[in-house]
């Protein structure tokens with residue numbers, strides 16, 4: 001399986017190594033294809049959707065290409081990708097918006113008597129590499145470049161022990177995380193699709209609008225929604241590792 005690199009133009013802009021096509025790139029990436037132009041593969045992803053309602057749901061997300069990049073065992077981030085707005089201290093660093101919503105969510109949980117705390121957040125490529133080398137549970141640890149943690153928007157809450165998957169904090173998250181823009185990345189029953197075993201503690205911030213799109217049109221399936229956004233709406237320069245609709249087919253078939 002050939003590894004691909006997704007690499008939105010906005011990433012380049014933020015990294016300050018833009019090659020002059022920055023604003024143009026952004027414009028391209030934020031312009032949705034008219035629905036008539038969706039490939040059969042993309043149409044299959046949104047088969048029974050009311051297309052006008054779908055468009056209304058994804059329009060607020062068009063400018064959030066970096067936030068909603070597809071990162072999985074097939075699609076990777078560049079080795080030098082570092083989010084530019086990381087905040088927080090010590091081991092727990094997150095992109096600013098994610099950090100704020102985590103705080104808001106923690107306060108809400110506290111009112112319900114739940115102590116919600118992050119045990120892992122942003123991880124650099126190099127850190128992930130070390131983790132992969134040291135781990136005794138390789139199925140649970142992504143290869144470097146393939147971890148959502150490198151995005152600075154993924155958080156492991158309270159535990160990473162499968163024996164703890166029903167602890168009150170994780171039960172609370174299951175019920176409430178969506179209200180704060182967080183989504184369970186590796187749900188039970190979707191292992192073949194996401195490439196990972198069920199992880200009751202791993203949440204990715206996708207914004208409230210992202211959760212609305214995910215829940216309204218993709219059955220709560222974060223991976224499927226990200227695949228749609230990244231392979232059907234956004235068209236980064238081919239040289240940056242564009243995901244072709246054909247890739248989406250392979251991807252879906254691979255996972256069956």
Ligand SMILES: [Zn+2]
Nearest residue numbers: 154155156202
């Ligand atoms: Zn995690």
